[in-house]
Amino acid sequence: MRNLSKVVSLLFITIFTLGIAKNPVQEIGNLQVIGTQLSDQHGKAVRLIGTSFGWSNFHPRFYNAKAVKWLKKDWNVNVVRASMGIEPENAYLQNPNTNKKLIEKVIDGAIKEGIYVIIDWHAHVIHTKEAKDFFAEMAIKYGKHPNIIYEIYNEPVKDSWEQVKSYSEEIIAEIRKNDDDNLILVGCPEWDQRIDWVQQNPIKNAKNIMYTVHFYAGTHGQWLRDRTDAALKAGIPVFISESAGMEASGDGKIDDAEWQRYIDWMNEKKLSWITWSISDKKESCSMLLPSAESTGNWKISDLNESGIKTRDYLRKYDYRGHFDQNFIWKGRFEKSSENSGKLIGPASSVEFQFQGNSVEFNVKNVPYQGYYNYISVEIDGKYVGRFKVDNNDFKKFTFDASDLSRKVHSIRIYKATEAAMGEVFFDGKGVSTIAFQNEPKKKIEFIGDSITCGFGNDETDKKCGEGQWFDQHNAYLAYGPVLSRKLDSEFLLSSVSGFGMYRNWNTEKWEENILPDVYNNLYLRPSGTAKFENIFQPDLVSICLGTNDLSSGDGKKERLPFNKHKFIGNYIEFVQNIYRKYPNTKIVLLNSPMVAGEQNKLLIECLLEVKKFFSNNTKHSPIEIFEFQEMKPEGCGYHPSSKDDQKMADELFPFFSKLLN
Template identity: 45%
Template sequence: MRTVFFLITCLLGVTTLHAQTNLETGGRVAPLSDKGIRLIGAASFVAFEFEGTDCQLTLASVDDYPHHNYVSLELDGTYLGRIRIEPGRPAPYSVAVTKSGRHRLVVYKATEAQNGFVDFLGTTAKIVAPGKAKKRKRIEFIGDSITCGMGNDESALPCGSGEWYDQHNAYWSYAPITARALHADFLLSSVSGMGMYRNWNTENSESEIMPEVYGKLALRESDTRPFDATFQPDVVTICLGTNDLSAGDGKKPRTPFDAKQFTDNYIAFIKMLQQRYPKAQIVLLSSPMLNGERHATLMAALDTIQAAFPTGTLRRFTFQPMEPKGCGYHPSKEDDQKMASELTPFLKKLLDEK
């Protein structure tokens, strides 16, 4: 019989049980010295099984300056909603559990790495040892704001109001939706506005790009913590290029798209991934936010990239054209679900081959 130990502490007036064991984590996360978990990347999560109806979480929004974050909750496979985590001292957040018995709760970070972190500092729930986990396939999704779930959730505030990330919900990004449909473990490595050789409104000399930050745990060049390769995916998808081809805000001068720099960076990035994940199948995704000439330009660049590797090494997937209905010309929740419905059968076939 496995024994579960707890450390009882009083945290700023909130009595909390910190589980030393039986916490499951996923995505870009980091352990804290007090047995807590720091959620860093979009859709990173902490999960646990518990008994009863008492479930209060202690959470904190942490960054270099005070601001809020969001988490999304899933109880027994059912989405409960998104919670705003206020800055400052850690605070209690109650989870509505109406039925007694055994439950599984997953706390997902709805915002992304550049919004700072959400610290999970404990729960009043009576955590129990999980059942034996089945071996599942693994997928990593690399991308920008589309993959982060930016602009897809207006449940709290409509587009154009609040902070730029108030409509973020990584839980409803096409990536986690696809992974859930495939019953696969997943990891998001995504940053809004980021590109392969330049970003939405900046050139590479002005800001860091995905190849420069991917190996950093917090997807920031200033972060000294490496992103280790413990998570070995069966499939890696890359959805980048939207920002490289963007015209920016239309005010700041923008140089013409450099196809050679884009493809050179992309090829080098793939080679790095192949060394990191020698058994993974890599899939290049189109951008649902590009159409017309820009879509054709991206497709031509992906042709060049694919031709730089032996036949069959890389796979391609093209989303159907869409007019995104989310905030800031991003996919809405419904758009994300449509994207997932297109991508899921394609990835299922790849996973079945492995």
């Protein structure tokens, strides 16, 4: 957590920089691509966040300098996109002068306002001669301005990448005759979805270019993010030059959850993005209603649902594309909006900042199998306690700020119980918050069983043996979160009590799902749940499984002997799954503090076999193994107490610190 002086300094810097950023281009300067990151004139990361005008031939009335000025002032954009229609009726091929004059009004307006402008050749078919002539003219007329970005082919539909690449090389060469350094955006086949084809054969010997990807959240899901992630990893710089929340047709219902996933992903990857479009056609993606004036000054009543949501999104970025969040969600969660959603996994959390000496918020229990839940609360970095969430109606919680000398406070609400209990729904609507930036930190995912969940480590409300089996749960005090706070790193828990690598505490594989079966499900349940996506991308994955595989169960039910080969085989497959999900992560395998003697020797032998299997894998860092000191746990149900969890975290600290560095 940041102390008060840091918060005040950040607030001052934010206010100051916003104040002087009346001309973002003057502050940012000539754009340059460094690796895969768009950067400013000094080589520091920057993002362009803005919106696109609709087709110039279909929506000419919005192509004017006053509309540009309004988008900068009210929608907070640092870039606009002038989409010059090429093939349809009254577009460039039929009326070149009319369409050029339209987009030049937008270009001139953007230069005057000090924001960037994308000159978009909005075509679906290659027109090499016409494009060369057009971009040569644009480079001569505007190439001296750092505001200018050239998008040389909007959305190739049927062309192969070889055809698009050859065309792009000609257009790039033509532009560079008169403009040495302004950014050029290159499209890719199949409506800007086949970035993987670009990855296999990128353009050589061309500087300051990026490749465009387009998404419509109602149609394009995780598969496109995965494809783009692979391209980024391979060194392909990506610019999202068109996007929206509905179907790819531009119409239909907005998929709020998927659109939010894309926003979170683009923030995580520091991608620049443009939304579609400033137009008033009767369809979801046209963000204005016919009542909207041509020259801006739009009221909320002039915007449709997409326009309202887009404006809200855009207004959260500063002039450099830094995203100011009011609520930061971590762990396994599912948002309904930025300020409301479900905390699912153990120690999943939501954080926000507020002013004043107290804060109120609402949560409700979303039970699974009739259970209730607990939350743990931290204010200004200090643990406040654990609190029961025991009904299905919203329950108001009020907390006093612990340090009254602070003007700005932070509060973080954690789910203390695990996924098997159901979810905690947090509703932040109406909560008075202060926007702030999520500081980048190293990331760790802890995969495990009840030990990782924090089972039995908190008897402050009920003593061991009283109440439900989870009444002593507190994931906040588990070794993973404790260690992460000590390392000043972000964390995520993927753990289920009783589960193992090839069998569970009292069941064999054919009787019940095991951890590898449910891991890829967001809710850590076998079916009917959302997919657990790979946005988090941890630097380190810690796996602590085996306690339940080696267990004798309850001693009443017949238990098969431990099958070393099944354990090792499942472990190897699970590690392979982790590598597919997180290509750049390091993996460490932990033994169990609750397994000792000959069983511990057997567990270590198995882990060594897993490590050996990957010894020739040159794509990833070598797998590491950590062995806890033998422990006699003092928590409930022969599990670690909170003091035991602290000891485990202390043991792991130097080892994990070295791996993260």
